[in-house]
Amino acid sequence: MIYLDNNATTPLDPRVIEKIIPFIKEHFGNPSSLYPLGREVKTLVTEAREQVAAAIGARRTEIIFTSSGTEADNLAILGLAEAQPEKREFITSSIEHPAVLETARHLEAHGYTVYYLPVDQTGLIDLDFLRSVISPKTLLVSVMLANNEIGTIEPVEEVVKIAHRYGVPVHTDAVQAFGKMEVKVDSLGVDLLSLSAHKVYGLKGTGALYIRKGLDLRPVLHGGHQEFGLRPGTENTAGIIGFGEAVRILREEWLKDKNRIEKLAGRMKSGFEKKIKGIRFNGHPEKRIKSTLNFSFPGLPAEAILLALATREIYVSTGSACSEGSGEVSHVLLALGVSQEEASSALRFSLGRFNTEEDVDQTLAEMPEIIDELRREFAG
């Protein structure tokens, strides 16, 4: 099997599995319990929190564990809305993950005014548009750090400079950027930042939200005092401890990993461009996560290519796991100005830690054949 869908989810790192097995088997204590069985688990949850905090240059007390990147995004936006009910305007981009876009729609349904920043044909947001709509009435600006479908890296530092002039806080969904580029809360200047474990070789069902010290947020779920009172519910201890281990590995190996994966992806990109005529690369030529390759294959439905690849055990996606199978084309590509036709022919190849030279060679060998075959089929 050749897995080229690492932006959808990553396989678990075996070291993460090793780390969590004892916690599934024996250390079942509740971290809120005061006797040793609970306290030892609490210690490990704290260590995981320290790892995540250190990785993004934050303090331990600024990290809240959640059930997912999606929940972190929701808590950032809705938690701030709860704290500042008088601010009724929200600004985000038109290419966010559904976790942010659908939360924006929810605010709209509750009477908020939401501005969706347009993007250029490479996926970069329009900062002039931001300047024209931001005001002291703005609750929050939420702009993702790296896009999950095309990999474009947004100018979040610039967004912060503009927003802070109005005293408006900034959230960034860094789920896809984390582990693939430098992500530091102070150099970005952001006030809120979302992460997810299963995009960095940890377990599904664990996320984290960074909340800058002093920013007032309210919980959106109600219950116990866990996570500094901001996210009630007994902690997903195995998920959190695994997240800590995944982040420990990242902190030690991400640069080496990044260089290797980017080299593989670069070879795949130039191989495609050389061997397959008439394809179109979607995204920014430079400001992008290099392990993400999004190509349109005009004239062919993406699903047909995806299924042909799957029969050869090569797994890719049409970009957004959430719109997969729904027949809808990517809102991200449409926002870039890609035609409906070209958007419906787009596939995302996303590489990760466990991809090899052979994976790339094999894919480069199979793809031209598949495309030729399908072109004959769809032409006749």
Ligand SMILES: *Cc1c(COP(=O)(O)O)cnc(C)c1O
């Ligand atoms: C995967 C992803 C999410 C959602 O994270 P989950 O943990 O799967 O809920 C949010 N934003 C981006 C950019 C993502 O790629």
